Amino acid sequence: MSITSPPGLPRSLDYPEVPVGSILAGSAARYGGRTAFRQGGAQLSHEQLWRSACRFANALGAHGIGPGDVVAVHLPNCLSYPIAYYGTLLAGAAFTPANPLLPAEDLAAQLADSGAVVAVTCGAASGTLTRVLERTAVRIVLVANPIGELPPGAVEFGAFYREAGDQRPSLDIDVRESLAHLAYTGGTTGRSKGVRLSHRHVVVNTLQYSSWSHGAVPALNTDGDLVLDQIGSAEEWPVPLGTGVAINLTPWFHAMGIIAALNAPVLTGYSVVLHDRLDPAAYLADAERLRVTMVGGAPALFAALMAAPDFQTRDLTSVRLVTSGAAPLPVSTIKVLRERLPNAVIAEGYGLTEVTMGAVAAPAFRSGVRKPGTVGVPLADTEVKIVDAAGGEEPLPTGSRGEVCLRGPQVMPGYHNRPEETAAALVDGWLHTGDIGVVDEDGYLSIVDRKKDLLLYKGYNVYPRELEELLASQPAVAAAAVVGRPDEAAGELPVAFVVRAPGHADATAADLMATVNDLVLPYKRLRELHFVDKLPISGAGKILKRKLRDQLP
Numbered sequence: 001m002s003i004t005s006p007p008g009l010p011r012s013l014d015y016p017e018v019p020v021g022s023i024l025a026g027s028a029a030r031y032g033g034r035t036a037f038r039q040g041g042a043q044l045s046h047e048q049l050w051r052s053a054c055r056f057a058n059a060l061g062a063h064g065i066g067p068g069d070v071v072a073v074h075l076p077n078c079l080s081y082p083i084a085y086y087g088t089l090l091a092g093a094a095f096t097p098a099n100p101l102l103p104a105e106d107l108a109a110q111l112a113d114s115g116a117v118v119a120v121t122c123g124a125a126s127g128t129l130t131r132v133l134e135r136t137a138v139r140i141v142l143v144a145n146p147i148g149e150l151p152p153g154a155v156e157f158g159a160f161y162r163e164a165g166d167q168r169p170s171l172d173i174d175v176r177e178s179l180a181h182l183a184y185t186g187g188t189t190g191r192s193k194g195v196r197l198s199h200r201h202v203v204v205n206t207l208q209y210s211s212w213s214h215g216a217v218p219a220l221n222t223d224g225d226l227v228l229d230q231i232g233s234a235e236e237w238p239v240p241l242g243t244g245v246a247i248n249l250t251p252w253f254h255a256m257g258i259i260a261a262l263n264a265p266v267l268t269g270y271s272v273v274l275h276d277r278l279d280p281a282a283y284l285a286d287a288e289r290l291r292v293t294m295v296g297g298a299p300a301l302f303a304a305l306m307a308a309p310d311f312q313t314r315d316l317t318s319v320r321l322v323t324s325g326a327a328p329l330p331v332s333t334i335k336v337l338r339e340r341l342p343n344a345v346i347a348e349g350y351g352l353t354e355v356t357m358g359a360v361a362a363p364a365f366r367s368g369v370r371k372p373g374t375v376g377v378p379l380a381d382t383e384v385k386i387v388d389a390a391g392g393e394e395p396l397p398t399g400s401r402g403e404v405c406l407r408g409p410q411v412m413p414g415y416h417n418r419p420e421e422t423a424a425a426l427v428d429g430w431l432h433t434g435d436i437g438v439v440d441e442d443g444y445l446s447i448v449d450r451k452k453d454l455l456l457y458k459g460y461n462v463y464p465r466e467l468e469e470l471l472a473s474q475p476a477v478a479a480a481a482v483v484g485r486p487d488e489a490a491g492e493l494p495v496a497f498v499v500r501a502p503g504h505a506d507a508t509a510a511d512l513m514a515t516v517n518d519l520v521l522p523y524k525r526l527r528e529l530h531f532v533d534k535l536p537i538s539g540a541g542k543i544l545k546r547k548l549r550d551q552l553p
Contacts, residue, residue, distance in 0.1 A: 026225035056087025059161035097253035108132035123147030194416030205356035238320030242269035259357035280308035298459030303489035326459025350375035382408035476507035
């Protein structure tokens with residue numbers, strides 16, 4: 001038996017030509033009354049989610065929203081989210097996720113670029129949306145969990161679709177051409193750009209990930225909707241279909257969230273409890289009480305759980321699978337998790353929005369070999385090659401360090417209205433990721449560096465250029481550079497080096513940090529600022545950031 005391929009599970013899958021809504025339709029037919037998602041005292045079964053999503057889709061259709069339109073979901077994780085998500089896709093419209101914590105300028109830019117005509121928001125975030133509406137094409141605003149009075153012209157989310165019919169909309173969706181996701185990811189300058197993903201991209205990547213994690217293959221039920229057939233044994237795959245229980249903190253506006261924490265749990269029949277914030281004590285209490293079988297998230301989640309006193313005392317013997325993505329999981333963390341969760345398989349993965357979500361993952365079957373420090377092997381029908389980071393398309397020899405390139409049916413066709421950036425990223429179907437990696441003799445990929453200056457803070461992309469430009473706009477700053485300080489819990493902490501402008505000797509680090517941090521999302525905030533007399537510059541005039549990293553106190 002191969003260390004990467006267990007008996008019976010093919011390395012190439014047959015992907016049915018169905019739209020994303022078929023994931024939920026198949027789940028509702030198979031798992032019916034089993035709870036799909038719960039939050040607080042409320043819950044949605046797979047069947048209830050299906051009926052509510054159909055109502056929302058029909059309500060959109062009654063307002064003229066359908067193919068060619070874009071619906072922005074500006075929500076935190078809540079029970080309204082999967083209704084809006086699946087309902088949008090069942091109506092034939094495209095879904096664009098918007099972080100509810102986005103500053104007004106960034107939200108306006110995303111809504112305008114996507115051309116969204118409907119926005120689903122919540123009471124806590126509706127004020128920001130309302131302030132930028134006139135700069136967008138949005139004409140319908142729906143508010144879930146409103147606080148006080150609704151904004152002028154807005155409609156309460158539940159009231160919008162409550163009276164609509166719950167029959168499945170009759171639409172002929174071209175799964176290869178119809179846009180399903182318009183997901184925004186950062187660029188090298190911090191300016192977000194939209195990744196265009198069809199229904200087929202979303203279905204394919206959900207199947208790649210779910211089949212690999214559960215020892216199953218795609219199938220269609222008697223209604224022609226998507227299901228999985230279990231072919232692997234419970235001895236090999238620790239969480240059989242229809243038995244999983246999980247707690248989710250991964251935001252659904254993130255690529256890992258929408259595929260691995262929403263579509264995949266629906267397809268595999270999970271019951272998921274939503275937590276709206278990281279409270280390690282509450283998380284561990286629920287994990288014990290609910291007999292959670294899977295724990296998944298970014299490395300920051302595991303660092304927080306391990307730091308909690310309850311981590312050593314709670315009964316976590318039910319946990320059979322631990323998945324991690326969005327940033328490398330420290331080897332020291334893997335060691336602790338293995339000791340504390342001896343019944344669990346610990347599997348890392350790697351991907352990015354441009355590949356829908358995932359491209360590489362560690363074996364999730366018990367007899368598979370997992371190599372700490374690597375992110376695993378390619379998913380079904382996925383290829384990885386390493387090329388010279390300085391340019392070129394020829395694969396480097398095994399063990400060489402270079403830029404990671406990916407090819408497979410989950411790779412995006414391109415960026416939204418960005419032909420030049422698309423051409424730079426995609427060459428003959430190969431996506432140039434900008435990440436530096438190594439593939440070993442067994443095909444395991446390690447991510448060792450980044451070609452770009454991108455930092456990863458708790459799984460979120462932080463672009464130094466954005467922070468540098470904000471610093472440079474301050475009168476007290478003559479020059480600035482931002483680098484990352486490695487941090488086991490967070491990944492990397494943004495640290496600034498600043499040269500004061502003449503006449504501003506009294507400028508303080510605290511004041512500059514406060515000014516910049518007020519303008520960005522919490523995860524982008526500077527954690528340190530150091531004044532220097534000058535920045536190290538190369539002969540070509542570029543700032544030598546490696547020397548700044550060496551100067552970190």
